[in-house]
Amino acid sequence: MSVRAVTALPVRLEQGPCPKPTGRQSSRLRPDLQTAMLFLLPSTLGLLVFLIVPLLASFALSFTNWQVIGDLSFVGVANYIRLITADPVFWQVMRVTFLYSFEYLVLNITLSLTMAVWISSLSWGKQVFRLVFFLPTFTPVVGIAIVWLLMLTPGGVVDWTVATLHLPLPNLITTPNYALQALVVVALWSHFGYNMLLFGAALEAVPESYLEAAKIDGASAWQRFWKIKLPLISPSLFFGSVLTAITSLQAFDQVYALTHGGPGSATTTLGYAIYSQGFVSYHLGYASAIAWVLFAIIMMLTGLQLRLQRRWVHYDS
Amino acid sequence: MSIMRALRAGAAATLLTLASQGAHAESVKLTWYMWASSDVEVAAWKHVAGMVTAKYPDITVELQTSAFLEYWTKMPALAAGGKLPDIVSLQSLRFPGVAPLMEPLDGRIADSKLHITSFDPSILKALSRQGKQLALPYDFGPLVLYYNQDAFQKAGVMLPKPGWTEAEFNFAAKTFSKEGMFGIVPSVPDAFMVFARSRGARYLDDKGQLDLVNPGIKAAFAAYVELVTVDKVSPLLPASGTLSSTIANGRFTSGGVAMYVDGPWQLINLKKKATFTVGIAPVPTRSGGSVSVTAGSGFGIAGTSKHKDEAFKAITIMTGPEAEQYLAENGRAFPARSAFQTFWFQTAAQGMTDAPAAMAAALKTAEPYVTTPNWATVGALFEQYAPLAFSGSETPEKVLETIQKLASQ
Numbered sequence: 001m002s003v004r005a006v007t008a009l010p011v012r013l014e015q016g017p018c019p020k021p022t023g024r025q026s027s028r029l030r031p032d033l034q035t036a037m038l039f040l041l042p043s044t045l046g047l048l049v050f051l052i053v054p055l056l057a058s059f060a061l062s063f064t065n066w067q068v069i070g071d072l073s074f075v076g077v078a079n080y081i082r083l084i085t086a087d088p089v090f091w092q093v094m095r096v097t098f099l100y101s102f103e104y105l106v107l108n109i110t111l112s113l114t115m116a117v118w119i120s121s122l123s124w125g126k127q128v129f130r131l132v133f134f135l136p137t138f139t140p141v142v143g144i145a146i147v148w149l150l151m152l153t154p155g156g157v158v159d160w161t162v163a164t165l166h167l168p169l170p171n172l173i174t175t176p177n178y179a180l181q182a183l184v185v186v187a188l189w190s191h192f193g194y195n196m197l198l199f200g201a202a203l204e205a206v207p208e209s210y211l212e213a214a215k216i217d218g219a220s221a222w223q224r225f226w227k228i229k230l231p232l233i234s235p236s237l238f239f240g241s242v243l244t245a246i247t248s249l250q251a252f253d254q255v256y257a258l259t260h261g262g263p264g265s266a267t268t269t270l271g272y273a274i275y276s277q278g279f280v281s282y283h284l285g286y287a288s289a290i291a292w293v294l295f296a297i298i299m300m301l302t303g304l305q306l307r308l309q310r311r312w313v314h315y316d317s
Numbered sequence: 318m319s320i321m322r323a324l325r326a327g328a329a330a331t332l333l334t335l336a337s338q339g340a341h342a343e344s345v346k347l348t349w350y351m352w353a354s355s356d357v358e359v360a361a362w363k364h365v366a367g368m369v370t371a372k373y374p375d376i377t378v379e380l381q382t383s384a385f386l387e388y389w390t391k392m393p394a395l396a397a398g399g400k401l402p403d404i405v406s407l408q409s410l411r412f413p414g415v416a417p418l419m420e421p422l423d424g425r426i427a428d429s430k431l432h433i434t435s436f437d438p439s440i441l442k443a444l445s446r447q448g449k450q451l452a453l454p455y456d457f458g459p460l461v462l463y464y465n466q467d468a469f470q471k472a473g474v475m476l477p478k479p480g481w482t483e484a485e486f487n488f489a490a491k492t493f494s495k496e497g498m499f500g501i502v503p504s505v506p507d508a509f510m511v512f513a514r515s516r517g518a519r520y521l522d523d524k525g526q527l528d529l530v531n532p533g534i535k536a537a538f539a540a541y542v543e544l545v546t547v548d549k550v551s552p553l554l555p556a557s558g559t560l561s562s563t564i565a566n567g568r569f570t571s572g573g574v575a576m577y578v579d580g581p582w583q584l585i586n587l588k589k590k591a592t593f594t595v596g597i598a599p600v601p602t603r604s605g606g607s608v609s610v611t612a613g614s615g616f617g618i619a620g621t622s623k624h625k626d627e628a629f630k631a632i633t634i635m636t637g638p639e640a641e642q643y644l645a646e647n648g649r650a651f652p653a654r655s656a657f658q659t660f661w662f663q664t665a666a667q668g669m670t671d672a673p674a675a676m677a678a679a680l681k682t683a684e685p686y687v688t689t690p691n692w693a694t695v696g697a698l699f700e701q702y703a704p705l706a707f708s709g710s711e712t713p714e715k716v717l718e719t720i721q722k723l724a725s726q
Contacts (some may be wrong), residue, residue, distance in 0.1 A: 030694070068393045069417050088722055145558070154553040173555045174708040262556025262701040263708065279390040281694045282396065282414070 054216045061265065062288035070141030079289035089265045089273075089288075095179060097269045101248040103136035103184050108244050109237070111188060117225065119196070120203040130200060134193035141190060148186045149173070152258075175265035181258055183267055187254055191247075195240040202236035203229060234313045242305050249298050339634045345627045348402035350395070351380060351617075352388035354563065357589045361649045369631045370402035376627050378635075389693055401619035403628040404635075407452045408614045409443035410507075415700055419451040419617040426450060436636075436653045439498070439685050440613040453471060453636040456650030457613025458581040459599075459678075459683035460511050465575045466670065472496060476670060477576075477598035479607075479678035486601035490550035496603040501576045502565035503541060503707065505595055507686075507701040508578035513537035515683070517605030527689050528631050529717040537583035539713040543708045556658040556704045580612065581676070584648030584665050597672050599679040609679050610686035613653060647679045651676070695724050 016115055066072040083090050119129045136144060151157045162169045172182040206229050211234070214224050230237075252271030255261060260270035261276065264272045270290060276285030349366065353359045359382055366378040381402065383391055389411055395401050396418050401548035405419065425435055433441065433450070440457035443451065462477060469476050474489045490500025503509070510520055518533035528534070544551040552568065557621050562579065570590035571575040578600060587595050599607045616632040618625050634640060641657040648665030652658050658676075666672035689695065698720045705711040709718075 064707075068397045069415060076643055087726070142558075149555070149557055149559075153555055153557075171553070171708075173557075174704055174710075176705065176710050259560040260556045260558055260697075260701055263704040263710065264702050264716075276697065279394060280697045282393050283689065 043195065058288045058291055063193075064285040065125050065283075066285040067282050068284055072285075074284070079286050080161075080293075082286070083198045083289055083293065091271055092265050093097050093273045095270075096267060097249060098267070100180055100184060100251060100269060101245060103180075104187055104248040104251075105241065105245050106186055107184065107209050108195060108248075109241055112192045112240070113199050113237070115192070116192075116199035116203055117229075119200055130197060138191040139190065139195040140258045141253040144190045145186060145254050148182075149191075149258055152182055173259055174263055176263055179263060179266045181260060183251075183254060184256060185249075187251070190297050191244075195244060198236050198240050199233060204232035206232045233316045235315055238305070238309050238313045242302060245301060245305065246298055248296050249294065249301070270297075339718060340542050347376060347378045347404060347624055347628055348632055349378050349380050349404035349406075349631075350388070350392060351406045352385040352404040352485050353381050353382040354384055355586050355589065357585055358382075358649065359556050361585065361644065361647050368637075368640055369634045370632050373627075373630055378631055385563075386462070386516045386558075387706070396619075397507055399621060403619060403622040403624055404632060405452075405619050406614060407444060407617050409440065409457075409583050409612050410686055410688045410692050410696075412444060412452070414693060415690065416446040416451055418498050420620045420622065420625055421449040421451060422453065422618065422629065423450050425626070430627070430638045431633060431635065436657060437613075437655050439611060440515055440615070440653050443613060443685060444615045444617075452615035452617035453632050454613050454615035454653035455636045455644060456582055456615075457611055457653050458651035458688055459611045459679040460507060460580055460608035461609065461675065461679050462576055462598045462600050463569060463583070463587060464596045464598060465569070465572065465591075466499070466594040468493065468496075468572070468575050468593065469596070470500040472693055476596060477601075478671060479599050479674055480669055481598065483601050483603045486547070487550075489575070490544070491548065493497065493537050494548075498572070499504060499568070500573045501544065502561070502568050502627050503544055503551045503580075504561035504565040504578070505703045506551075506696050507562065507612075508565070509538065509541050509612070509699070509703075510686070511600050511608070512541050512603075514610060515600055515603040515605050516540070521687060523690070524691070525687065527691075527721065528532070529721040529724075535714050535717055538706070538717055542713045545707045546709055554704065561700055561703075580652035581661065582614075582649060584661075588648055588665070595669060596655050597666065597669050597675045599682070606679070607682055607700055609683040611680075611683045612686045615653070691723075691724060695720070696722055 032067055063076060064219045065075045065079075115133060119126055119133075120131070152171070154171045154174055159171055170178060172178045194280050210228050210232075211224055214228055219227065250271050251269045252275060255267055255269055255272040256275065259267040270293070273288045274290050274294070277283045277290060331336070338641075351362050353362060357378075362380055362382065366380045369376055369378045388406075392401070392405065393415065396415070401418060405415075405420070407415065436454055437457055440454040444450065444452040446453055464477055466476065469489070472492050474492050475481075475485065477489070493500045513520060513534055516533070516537045518537040519531060520527065520534055522528040522531075527539075544552055552574070554564055556563075564637060565574070565577045566576040566579065566583065567585065570587060572593065581597075584595075600609055601607065606610075606695035616635055618628040618632065622628050636653065638654065638657065641650070641652040641654045642660050645652045645657055645660035648661070651661050662673045662676070666676075702716050702720050706713040706716040
């Protein structure tokens, strides 16, 4: 069976684009299908058990008043209506989430691209710098957040530095207007290494002959970057942007460890609001509704990014 | 002959195997979930689990621990998934919210002839609901004021003692603030509730509902905030993933703060971490007296447990005389069995100036820490919103109004 399965594909390709299966051919295709299904089964099962079913379950829960303990009853769209019309902090949470995501996305892509370009221009030490800047990426976020908390806490090393330099800055994590900036800084420090590595690899793959030809034609360094390198690494830029946007909208762990959503609701993101409602107040139904709002936002923004990519992403090398 | 010997040996081996399988089939492994914030606490609880097996060799208790905050996140999640452990640890403040998950113990208590009267009645009541006993307590106690005795003596400040006044407290706090350390840590909500009750303020209305908008509690919170903003005797704590009471404990044991409010169950950690002599006293007498609140904890049986009888046997040992003596001597618990509190004084509090008098005075005026079913939410909101008042970003009054509004959702 395995031999027939392996040989079937070339035979089919040789027959042209629209072969009409004869009885003999369809009997030869059936084992292919069986083999393919067998190979697909583990991932399909995983997708079903760990993604589709929980997703549907949380959607169903969002129409209930389940509070972990006690009975569960169907409340229709009441959770969604309450979220939009009655929740005193929901719109503030939305504002915080979008502000954080936008700031983080722009700064992350800018910083990681700048660093990737700088490192790729080095004649020595490329691997060392890449490793150094990538290290925080695989350090647990909670550990990073605790270290930053110690530095940012009132009277900590950051306050001491600010006071020594006579900078007009208040304590970052106790001042509502600055707490979100502290989160962005910590997240940038810990995560920009991933995109930097991604963009660095894409820059290394740009054919040297293109750059040399442009140089001979008199193109400046900036023109070579803007007209050749950037278009050629645009698929990687797009991939990095989409992933970064999704993870920033889901921000939770650094919020949990560093600010717990505070002071007040200054750093409460949608991800933290889901945790807070679900696992502090035990309003699982309501938390599920927030989770679905977040899911819808991520889907819409990702869809928008996919549409817009046609204008600036170049897949031909 | 050799064949017969071999047969006999085989038969004996078979019998031995069957016997051991029989014994194995009867043994029960119970799961127990508990909070612990340090290795020394985990070791103490493992010792208590071992006491169960020592008494009942067919029962083993498998201990799982989490930090306090994570415990109250994970435990309901386990309940939601039908995975609650056999033995569930319960704290009186958060007990009302999870009471429906627990198996009533009254029938088993009556059958076992357990002398329930040897437990302090207030903590027994705190772990019961609608007349049903849902957990057996292992500890209880009033929140007290721990102080750095060495720092007090070095600064020449009179040691806190029963009946010490608000003016004496303020003098001490200000003295330490001039010496490069802080007077006290303003943790929330528990230490604040003690502060408020000592000023005669109420945080619940007549119906037992949360009331953070009455003039008394607002004035009390404003005064509490002034410890940071005006008197500068307390450090400004940020909202973070670490409870303010845990930060307070850390600041105190590291010598950065001279005083802090916590329960007698913290003595095990203070003795391990502090490099100075720790003193204990009732909270200062304010306009409403020196009023503390009592809280405590115990062990219940999950309603979903398949080994309820064995779990009951286990919790009677875990809250029994030997365990109480062990926990008291190690400073992990001020025993719920009143007769065993002497071990806490004799061993755990040994060397602490006037500890018996301090505890007796605190207990005399303490009142049960009555809470609402959503107290975990109230606590989390205090942790998140109180820093706005401490940093001066919002008025204390506005912060309490916000907490009230969000907690009532």
